[in-house]
Amino acid sequence: MQISDKIQQLDLFQLFKPNLVTIKTKFTFLDLFAGIGGFRIPLSELGGICMGYSEIDKEAIKTYQKNFVTDPDSNELFLGDITNINQLPFDIDVIVGGVPCQPWSIAGKLKGLDDPRGKLWLDVFRVVELNKPKAFIFENVKGLTEPRNKGSLNYIISNLTTLGYVVKYQVLNSYDFGLPQDRDRIFIVGIRNDLENCWGFTFPKPLDNKIKLCDVITGIQKSDFVKKKFSPKILFEGGKVPASRGRFQKVDELNDFFTFADIRDGHTTVHSWDLTETSDREKLICKVILKNRRKKIYGPKDGNPLSFEVLEKLIPNLDPQELDSLVQKEILRSVEDKGYEFANSKISSGINGISKIFLPQSNAIATLTATGTRDFVATVSLECQEPELYKQSFIQKIYLPYKFKPLTAQDYAKLQGFPESFQIADSETTGKHQFGNAVSVPVVYNLAKVLLKFIL
Structure with missing residues (x-):
């Protein structure tokens, strides 16, 4: 046992x-x-x-x-x-x-x-x-x-x-x-x-x-594999560690959870264009918008719609139909007189009703709230330790076959330390x-x- x-x-x-x-x-x-x-x-x-x-x-x-x-x-x-x-x-x-x-x-x-x-x-x-x-x-x-x-x-x-x-x-x-x-x-x-x-x-x-998590929540698998260590240069673009990383995100290990969001990036951030059939060209367009949407030269907000005029300067030979295709796929939306932005524009809403999926070996799930969360727990572990394959392996082995579960009230009780008799x-x-x-x-x-x- x-x-x-x-x-x-x-x-x-x-x-x-x-x-x-x-x-x-x-x-x-x-x-x-x-x-x-x-x-x-x-x-x-x-x-x-x-x-x-x-x-x-x-x-x-x-x-x-x-x-x-x-x-x-x-x-x-x-x-x-x-x-x-x-x-x-x-x-x-x-x-x-x-x-x-x-x-x-x-x-x-x-x-x-x-x-x-x-x-x-x-x-x-x-x-x-x-x-x-x-x-x-x-x-x-x-x-x-x-x-x-x-x-x-x-x-x-x-x-x-x-x-x-x-x-x-x-x-x-x-x-x-x-x-x-x-x-x-x-x-x-x-x-x-x-x-x-x-x-x-x-x-x-x-x-x-x-x-x-796997020590508390029933019905999820545990594996005792040893996690690899990596240089920050491998895990982060340019080797620069984002200031927003939390306590349970190691700078030299792959994250134990996946975030579903189009307006953020990272080695375990799952985007709409990862889940919907898109061409390499469409993925490029999305990544350009992601990289530039928060730049102050394009507006005062923490995330601004980008006009076609702006985007055609950033993406060579851009055709308006390429943007329209991403709108039809519900990855982008057109904001009248302003330009294009991601349809999934709130981290709290996640994508397809999912904000995060935590792996069984995660040290801690995010704070439980009275209003509920869109956080889930994978029922199987993910032993892939290759940064370039990690996210795709998660999508293929956990997300697509729906090998994850929502938290129940009983799970909440355990995560808050209430006795079994409660x-x-x-x-x-x-x-x-x-x-x-x-x-x-x-x-x-x-x-x-x-x-x-x-x-x-």
């Missing part, structure tokens, strides 16, 4: 725990913006007792209660909308919550504290001030740390500090805590400043146990929405484990 087979038979929630010592001391916590319990699961495992939870999403409440509130005689309070919470009739050691992130998310409208959801921080401040917990943990998107939101982050930290807390924050990635998901989130931690060890807290270090919403769409909104369980577990040492 391969290691991946063994891991698939384990509860992933148990997988990240072997090297950790569970704290037995009981403590109380309040679960704000509770969602489906991403904070509650690890805190309960660490000995915490939930005294109350706050949530307004009806479907999330159903899932939360189905999993955690099963005793009709429980004294646990359902607190509803945070705007109605004031001083509670009991003491709280820790307050936690994933404060709505849309105001600072690139998927939202970026209104920050001007967004009604951004103003919920005022309710957070009020609840903390009235109940004076020993500590708190609040989670949000990484966008809150970006320069455009510096004022908002400073405002939040300043207010929490004024309430009598030593406040620290750090961006943590789910991959560093045992999940094959590239998910950056900011965690804001505060310890009441009258506690003896309030200044000693530091964020947890990344764990050593790194796993791959009862998922009946609707696949609802389930994926809820897990996309959730906090990664192992991240909270490791963070809270450190924090509790300073308050108990």
Whole structure:
């Protein structure tokens, strides 16, 4: 039995725990913006007792209660909308919550504290001030740390500090805590400043146990071939490494995923003209448009339509019918009075409903979101290690025979570190929405484990 087979038979929630010592001391916590319990699961495992939870999403409440509130005689309070919470009739050691992130998310409208959801921080401040917990943990998107939101982050930290807390924050990635998901989130931690060890807290270090997609998602193949190393001159045109490459894109290895996009390029970027029958001449035309569409001499946008007059200077002996042929093949489209651009002009939309396909041996899939993704996982591995043949081999062996699968709600649960016993919403769409909104369980577990040492 391969290691991946063994891991698939384990509860992933148990997988990240072997090297950790569970704290037995009981403590109380309040679960704000509770969602489906991403904070509650690890805190309960660490000995915490939930005294109350706050949530307004009806479907999330159903899932939360189905999993955690099963005793009709429980004294646990359902607190509803945070705007109605004031001083509670009991003491709280820790307050936690994933404060709505849309105001600072690139998927939202970026209104920050001007967004009604951004103003919920005022309710957070009020609840903390009235109940004076020993500590708190609040989670949000990484966008809150970006320069455009510096004022908002400073405002939040300043207010929490004024309430009598030593406040620290750090961006943590789910991959560093045992999940094959590239998910950056900011965690804001505060310890009441009258506690003896309030200044000693530091964020947890990344764990050593790194796993791959094939170790978590069932029904996909794993191969243990050794990847070749290459000079950047071989993998990148002119040997220049693009500045936009992510954490899981090595400069000396072939990528473990393929991006479907006409407006970007790279050794694992699949274009429309790779998937539709096109001549070498048509491919040349597309590549010329790709190379020049972002040049400022042709317009102010980050991607401009190119007129026939411009293109005939860039492509010798260009015939208008050649462009019309690419329009008919739905690779290009004609923009009135402006010229030609790619029909597939948004990376998020991908091509034919596909944004990315990750190989089974990928270290991490892209961030799961509440709105869903167009990301898929190949069900078979790709052992080709020849840069010039890599993309075509992928198209022939994986894309065309449809040897890839969409992520299911159960896959989402595993990629977020929820236990196997967790009862998922009946609707696949609802389930994926809820897990996309959730906090990664192992991240909270490791963070809270450190924090509790300073308050108990």
